[in-house]
Amino acid sequence: MVAHSVFFYIFSLIAIVSAVMVTVSKNTVHSVFFLILDFISISCLFIMIGAEFLGMIMLIVYVGAVAVLFLFVVMMLNVAEQKGQWFSSRWDGGTHIPVGLLVSLIIFFELIVVIGGWKYKPDLLNSLSINISTEVTNTRTIGNVLYTDYILIFQISGMILLVAMIGAIVLTYRERAGVKRQSYVKQISRERDEGVDLVEAERNKGVKIDA
Template sequence: MVIASKNPVHSVLFLILTFFNAAALFLLTGAEFLAMILLVVYVGAVAVLFLFVVMMLDVDFAELRSGVLQYAPVGALIGIILAAELIIVVGGSVLNPQAAKSITMPIPNPLERANTAALGDVLYTNYVYFFQLAGLVLLVAMIGAIVLTLRHRTDIKRQDIATQVGRDPKTAVTTVKVKPGQGI
């Protein structure tokens, strides 16, 4: 539905639903940390960014979809190649059962260590500098996004706090004598 939907906002919402489904699959396999990271990073950042960009740009998608049929043969060829690869991978275990046994990995004992604890130990001991560097890169990206979106427009009236505080209270208010029956 992400690709087949005609409305781009609906496509992004279906993409968010797909990310939730992938996170649920991670939870079912016992990788709870990966599920939460997928939700935080992809749903919380990337998909919401796509949604706001699609809504803010207001692109005429009817023009973009007008030439879609000319790419149909290339898409069909790529689809056939992917289907053939999937059949080879899935059917390989049926044709040669010994190969399927050699590919399987041993399952670790879940009572020894939790998935998140093991990942945290590796991340904070072996890769602590890379972890801090990733945090610094994210900080620079956040500051860059703020700088790029900050606009100083001249047609908007703003307060100038320095001139307001620096005014002399005696000259701040002026009295005007108005003759009776006349306006200012």
């Protein structure tokens, strides 16, 4: 067990330090890198308590996909410049700071609720009636619960995500005029008759070709 707790403390230390560094570091891209480190160490913690499926899914979804998008956004938009504007003395009355304060207030109260729950932890642990067997892999266990008891909630959350995705696409989609598009079907199905057009050209007048 010694080795186990040594690894636990190493990973949790990395997780806490990198979580602090996300907010502290001046360079926004570094913040995202620390966020990734945080995700990785937390998924290591998941694996250590035996929740290997959750740990791997955490790596695939958050580190493999979400954080890549974060990194893209941070690299593309010059966030550092905008941050300078928000906190400068001549703040032009934007809504960033009030909204940010509201969100952090809500999160603060949520944290208080979570920490308050600690008081009841022994009672909760005693009342746990689910016996987790080590024989069945936890992927199978999660599947057994998720696709039977909670199938409705699972599917509704899937639908919400789909709607959010389509909504994001609709909001950002712009029809641009004058863009040349390639259509394979059109190119391949072109015949000689339509491709070549013989035109009788009049002298000194030329031919008008429509594009």
